[in-house]
Amino acid sequence: MTRFFTENVHIGYGDSLIVKDVSLKIPDRQITTIIGANGCGKSTLLKAMTRIIPQQSGSIILDGESISREGTKKLAKKLAILPQTPESISGLTVSELVSYGRYPHQSGLGRLTKRDWDVIDQALEMTGTKDFKYRTVDSLSGGQRQRVWIAMALAQETEMIFLDEPTTYLDLAHQLEILELLQRLNAEEGRTIVMVLHDLNQAARFADYLIAMKDGQIVKTGTGEQVISPNVLREVFEIDAIIGKDPITEKPICLTYSLIKGDKNHEKIYATNRTATSSYS
Structure with missing residues (x-):
């Protein structure tokens, strides 16, 4: 099911x-x-x-x-949700933010138990953010902050x-x-x-x-x-795309594309790229 x-x-x-x-x-x-x-x-x-x-x-x-x-x-x-532009309260530490993920599991008193702290530490470990535990979230780089937000989602279990x-x-x-x-x-x-x-x-x-x-x-x-x-991307994005295969992952890869509407070089670009695709197929 x-x-x-x-x-x-x-x-x-x-x-x-x-x-x-x-x-x-x-x-x-x-x-x-x-x-x-x-x-x-x-x-x-x-x-x-x-x-x-x-x-x-x-x-x-x-x-x-x-x-x-x-x-x-x-x-x-x-389920947990990480919105597009999460905002944290200024001065909040990493461990404090991640602890918010334990909210659904807390009793009416709202106190964190040893089990809660174990889960928080595990989430920090999994996301590589344990070294930031006592730093403020707003002092971190963009990538570090994003990992901390994911740690909060993980702490939600x-x-x-x-x-x-x-x-x-x-x-x-x-x-x-x-x-x-x-x-x-x-x-x-x-x-x-x-x-x-x-x-x-x-x-x-x-x-x-x-x-x-x-x-x-x-x-x-x-x-x-x-x-x-090509057919799906033409319908969804209104582009003509040349699709090849990633030589490492073997997944589809968009090699290049051109606009269907308003691109005066569309036919030339598409023909050139279509010929180039053969080496990736």
Whole structure:
């Protein structure tokens, strides 16, 4: 049985409908990535799937129950969310921030137990942030802060972690660091990871399952080979893309692309790149 799925979900703000009639299943213990152009509804869908915002109609089901009817603490024991631009209180230490992940497991008194501190230390260890334990979060670099936020999500001890563009504002090395950490959590801990990414090559490299969206609807779902294809990218992003194979990971890789509309060199670029593709196939 699929643990998490949506059925005919519509999501909007006021009179504006952003996500339209979306039905999908999130594979258990895999990495799922949602891709699509800016404004297509990726983040809106992620927020609804984590109950940050309500859907207007349809169902979002986790373990056979609608998440809209779950108690807050009960739901927080099942899924964690890392928003696109998390903000911490100035002066908060790393250990204090990560301890917030223990909220769903605390009693009415709200005191941290030895078990809580053991989980916090383990989360810091797993994310390579234990050396920062007593430093303030706002004194860390962007990549370090992002790892600390992931540590907080880990301290929540959920089987599912949702992340909205976790590599935003990070340089290439720190992007890779974060994505490899998530991949390790999936492989070693069996965590189900659901995230929104902009970079197509990162999505193809790290995701087991991809969801491509356009104008609030699902265009294509499947493996990297099924979704990172010229036809799908033409429909979703309005680009002509040349897709090859990464010589190290053997995953699809977008070698180059051109705009379908408004690019006067489109035909020349496309023909040249199509010829070049043969050496990667």
